[in-house]
Amino acid sequence: MKYIVGIGGMTNGGKTTLTNSLLKSLPNCCVIHQDDFFKPQDQIAVGEDGFKQWDVLESLDMEAMLSTVQAWMISPRKFARAHGVSVQLDASDTHILILEGFLLYSYKPLVDLYSRRYFLTVPYEECKWRRSTRRYMVPDPPGLFDGHVWPMYQKYKREMEANGVEVVYLDGMKSREELFHQVLEDIQNSLLNRS
Numbered sequence: 001m002k003y004i005v006g007i008g009g010m011t012n013g014g015k016t017t018l019t020n021s022l023l024k025s026l027p028n029c030c031v032i033h034q035d036d037f038f039k040p041q042d043q044i045a046v047g048e049d050g051f052k053q054w055d056v057l058e059s060l061d062m063e064a065m066l067s068t069v070q071a072w073m074i075s076p077r078k079f080a081r082a083h084g085v086s087v088q089l090d091a092s093d094t095h096i097l098i099l100e101g102f103l104l105y106s107y108k109p110l111v112d113l114y115s116r117r118y119f120l121t122v123p124y125e126e127c128k129w130r131r132s133t134r135r136y137m138v139p140d141p142p143g144l145f146d147g148h149v150w151p152m153y154q155k156y157k158r159e160m161e162a163n164g165v166e167v168v169y170l171d172g173m174k175s176r177e178e179l180f181h182q183v184l185e186d187i188q189n190s191l192l193n194r195s
Helices: 015-025 062-074 076-082 124-133 144-162 176-194
Strands: 002-009 029-033 095-100 116-121 168-171
Touching: 002 015, 002 176, 015 029, 015 095, 015 116, 015 176, 029 062, 029 076, 062 076, 062 095, 076 095, 116 176, 124 144, 168 176
Parallel strands: 002 095, 002 116, 029 095, 116 168
Antiparallel strands: none
């Protein structure tokens, strides 16, 4: 059985932390990080807001991400081995792929591939504070969060909801352990119901 999990949501909402915990706990589990598909900096447009448009779908090579997902779908065992994941033969031939990123549910060719979609949220002030404590390869210029990052998050979330994409909303203010156990239990129950 092939099972694709989306861990989406806002910047600095806890997606990577949750993904890394799940990766360690789920059998035959691989991960694809959307951040690995950013286009080179010189291909990122400057928008009307004056900022490089990192938080828009066009900043990502989504075709390459889709091709990577399709490679997993064709042969999850081969994909796992190629990515250093040891395959457990006693796991009922269940293979899990986690897609982690901030615009997972905005790219139509991927939307219907998910077995389960999660969406992490935190309040504006918390998100802004977390973002200010992170160090990015390309540092955030002053005003980026309020002028670009937050408005783009709101825009894509509204579009996701308007398009009827069903997600399980997760409260990113919960403890790491609580979120992890909630999602792990949900995935395990979903897998049991499919077998």
